Amino acid sequence: MNPILLDIPLQLEAERLLLRAPKQFGDGSIVNEAINKSFNELKTWLPFAQTIPTVEETEVNLREAYINFLKRDSFRFLIFHKGTKDFIGVTSFEGLDWDIPKCHIGYWINTEFSGKGYMLEAVKALCELGLNHIKFKRIEIRCESTNLKSRSIPEKLGFELEGILKNEDFSADGSKLTDTCIYAKV
Template structure:
């Protein structure tokens, strides 16, 4: 299967999910910096966060991958598009199957409001109905209970627990288990 046309934005009643742009760098950099204590527990990339210039380059690369349908990263904004709330999207896309993995994070100032679940639910429906994905995965550290609650609430199946699958994001001396949830059609 070839990659279908993908719009550059999706909307929910509360959110705007938009393809990344280099001019989003200041907003993304600020949200990451403000959320580092929480992000560093779970995200390897947050251990050495990008400076503003590198954030702009990262967004430029993400925009190119989005245009090529290699990765569909989306920045999560409030409905008016004036405040960045986090990031999500489809990673590990394989259009031959077709399948992808949803990843997400919400800035610390906006956690606990259901945004991550709203985003994951919207992307799940979009992935299955519009993109024609046959399998969507959500993976997380087994100790990240808040993240694991999202696929459970969306009625994903827990396919596997990979024991000692990776090193902990914030402690390379400690192994972690990875939960793999899926939604298939």
């Protein structure tokens, strides 16, 4: 089946969270505010967070993400708290290979909400969508070996650590080589 024909929900619900595609114009301002608030933490791990984007750049990025969602090239979800409507962070299926089918999951959290189990809950909901609805045969989570908070997500969700690739990537700022953990659920 052509992936463009797949019925992928634009919104997911978890116990405390609502995950939705970035389909609402104006999402850029709330996401940009979270990037600003979380910049010091994000820049350590994420290449996109080496400079603070403008609200317009964030809005463009989100609109492009929605286009990619519709094209079935990637699936980005913005995470909101059901009760308070606060913006929590982002999680997504990236690197889709429809022949196998497989993907990897990316995520980042608004620092204000870190340590409350929200990202674990969001990634769990995304995994359930991927394995049970989309029928991925393999979902990976890759992260830097020293990023213990990020590593805890796949470990708590029962992903298998398949290996640690030595000197496999550059640090987010490009200054040194880093080791990459590869976790997978099949």
